[in-house]
Amino acid sequence: MSSHSLDSLFKPRGIAVIGASENPDKLGSIMIRSLSNFPGPVVGINPKGGEGLHTSVAEAVEAVGPIDLVISCVPAPATANALREASKAGATSSLICSGGFAEAGGEFDKYEAELQAAIDETGIRVLGPNTSGFFLPGEDLLACFVPSVKLLKPGKISVISSSGGVNLASCYSLARLGQGVRLGVGIGGAINVTATEVLEYLTEDEATEVVALHIEKVEDGPRLRAAVEAATRKKPVVALVIGRTDIKEFARRHTGSLDTSWELTRSVLRNAGAVVVDTEQEMVESAVALTGKRIPPKKNPQASFVTGQAGPGMIIADRLQTDGVDLPYLDSSIVDAIGEILPPMTHFKNPVDTGRPAPGLRKIIEITARDEQLDVLGAFAIVEETLNLTTEFVESGVTHLPVLASVDGPSETISKAMEIANQQGIPLLVGPTSLAVGIRALVEDSRARYAAELERIEGVAATDSANLATSSGASAGTTTPADGVTLIAEARHDDIFRTTVSLRLGANRTPAEHATPVFKGLAQRLITAVADADEINRFGALSEANWQPVDQVLASLAKTLEENPQTEQVSATLQVSKNGVIVLDSSLS
């Protein structure tokens, strides 16, 4: 049975809450209250009936018309049959908030198997289990048992989170920055609807201008990579990946498991075009920064910012440089022009320190933005009632560059600034470090897309190494100095990204024709070490014509080294699959 589109989940004609009751404190009753402003019919289902309740979805459909979405508030053992009944009545999607399936372990595995069987039979889409749900404030569709989501405003940013809790925390955090939400969704157990599929769906959603993606678990690495690559061509994706340290035992009890490497997942996302961040606060701030104009794909976008106070400016500059963002010296003509406005005691080669927020601020912004080497311009100031930083941007007439402001000051002043910034369409953050986080997001969005465009080397040879995904995460590494070449090769094998080989070429700048055979030999040995005995023969096929894409990659790495005299190391992570060999990740250092 083919599965239905996510339209029935996110744009349902009618909604039924299964397991509703007359008790106002029960989950079902809370859910019906959350949905009270939904423009279509919302009905409660209880086999025993009750005031305002229907005894079945079929009965409800007869009374109110089509029901596309059912929200199950019945316990795990009753869920599978409830979905079968709903499907017969025409429902094509469902939300399961409760836990007690595979993540609980032991006896609960069987409820998950029953649920999976019902999905296979009916094709019904299932979001969850074990999530607080989803909400589209702009459509008055609040399928979430947390009452206060009614305070969230419609917005441009969609949040896709592995966790219902992180979805809520991220959306409330957006609200504190004056931002609304397009779609906020907690994926939960991901038995059927995955984060990747929602990302594919939102890529086509015009109202979603930026996607914030929180990942605990990757179901299908290559599909996620392709989805991010497709999405970032149209809109920015900011990604937070959990699992830097060992939290597997906890994770198994939540959304299932962490089956692949944190570093690899981040590398893959980054190389597919996403802005990868370290904390949920950075995720939210980066998403806000990206609601404005984007920097076009570039190898190394150049940044500048104007600051009302020197100390916060130094914090911002230090963080930007730590994060690898270039603050080039402004052109001397620009510096001279600024020097005619500012007193000699401030620094204005980049960043531009105005000493304090002065009436000349908008003029300084306008002059700085004239520097043609710049790709993004930020501004920070501690604002008083008399100074609105985004208004300074608007009055400066700078529209050709992506701009970003960050302010600090009393809460009331900041709230007013956010309101005005939203009207003006200029992204606004709070605090010094946040401006650095935001500028870095704009720069990374550009760089990552550049990398994704440049390094997309499609596989050319179909190999028979398809079924490698079966053996589990062993890994092996070695370092072999040979003929003055520093080579580092590492192979890894996991269920999510399949077999990956990481190759690094040292600074000795050996010609590609020399390094390549050594590399290949190493890579082969490593793949052999990782693969099961049965699979060694399959890999054998790679030693012939199928190495062609690897040759390409190695030649390109060697060329990059030659062209970049300061670069000490280039590396690439390749993925070997039935579609050939593709580059998952490559980097300079």
Added chain:
Amino acid sequence: MSSHSLDSLFKPRGIAVIGASENPDKLGSIMIRSLSNFPGPVVGINPKGGEGLHTSVAEAVEAVGPIDLVISCVPAPATANALREASKAGATSSLICSGGFAEAGGEFDKYEAELQAAIDETGIRVLGPNTSGFFLPGEDLLACFVPSVKLLKPGKISVISSSGGVNLASCYSLARLGQGVRLGVGIGGAINVTATEVLEYLTEDEATEVVALHIEKVEDGPRLRAAVEAATRKKPVVALVIGRTDIKEFARRHTGSLDTSWELTRSVLRNAGAVVVDTEQEMVESAVALTGKRIPPKKNPQASFVTGQAGPGMIIADRLQTDGVDLPYLDSSIVDAIGEILPPMTHFKNPVDTGRPAPGLRKIIEITARDEQLDVLGAFAIVEETLNLTTEFVESGVTHLPVLASVDGPSETISKAMEIANQQGIPLLVGPTSLAVGIRALVEDSRARYAAELERIEGVAATDSANLATSSGASAGTTTPADGVTLIAEARHDDIFRTTVSLRLGANRTPAEHATPVFKGLAQRLITAVADADEINRFGALSEANWQPVDQVLASLAKTLEENPQTEQVSATLQVSKNGVIVLDSSLS
């Protein structure tokens, strides 16, 4: 002339604003308005007179009584003489907000020299130049030209910042977390009053319970180290050090210069007992976390937290582990007791995931806190109107452990939670990562004091290597494997921390008697490489009896290695001065 105590700056009997005018938009007029609630006399001085103004400080003293503090709002060239006149009239301290001294370079150096001469002659204390000033909201003393500081409430945390702007940003950030400020001060150019001296002063200030310290520039490394060590015995100090990347050119135009290594300054502060952080937001959050009970000095305090939602809990656990905080498995009796309350599908070995904030939360907090291996207990929840997390702590009756809460949710709910938390004296933060930052601050405050107590090896031999501070920051490093011992020695020489030698002993666990002579030889060669030709002879003296403290350090490092089988490396940074050799920094890895 001996200099006066900072009491005259922070507890003045009367205040004069020099350069006041009848124009309400001028800096002097703004300053007088900021001081309008000050309980003592506040007068404006202008030689030309004017409505409500005095023509000199002396005239004002006759009219209103003693003036301890003068605030100079005259331009740089007029400042030195204004201070001389004020000193004659009895003023013993001053604040200079304006810039245009040494930080401006060129012709401005002479105004700084004139100012320094006036200080030397009169002993008057000078805060600044180039700062927005300071404020003590609890004393209605707002010596700051930013009007909105009147919105800041009195509180337990004092902020000492190199920058007036960062001081303001930090205090507004504290206000957003519902916190007030005891003293907020921007040090500025530090021509006379330094951050170190203010820290020494606040160590004796009962109303200051936590100090947040932002450092761009260290004037005297050993004095700062001693001040932090003394302060942290009484109250926590959180330190943010700027200058991870090269921002020297900008810094010269601000507070002077960045003359020493970012890493070394952080190491020294940490080893003196401070909690070292990476961003101004972490500085503020750590300070708030430390307003509650402290963990006593311990080598490795053990942490746990209870979470209302699994996803945010994983973010918190991942960050804590990344930051090196231990989350030990809870005792099996505790796990069993929790298992009687919680359904089997959640994780509760540590952290304790309650699935969602349930009525049993306070009971779970109470049970978890019974685990005797724990030194700190945190809690996170997305709060609704019906759940107040700090109240759960209070109702749980846990008072023997430091506790810390963090919440997320709608702004109104958070504001109400902050108000209640302040009344209850329980530190409250916002967002998942913030709980990890706060717990880490409590753990680091304990560990750093433990390190400071353990590793205080006072110098015993007076060497004649006193005047090394004259040659500037060259550095040299080498790695020498000898007889199976891995040795890393590095010497550095700068104006702030003088000559430091970093010695690292590898994992090969060579007995001290073997390693020591090799170490000494290396250290000697390095010091020789760093020191000027003239100084080599002085260092020669170190090869004899004066090496005794170094011997002690080396023996202690070797002993530590022996006692800690998992440790791969121990290192120590020593400072050679006329007082002997002291340990600035030592660590295990």
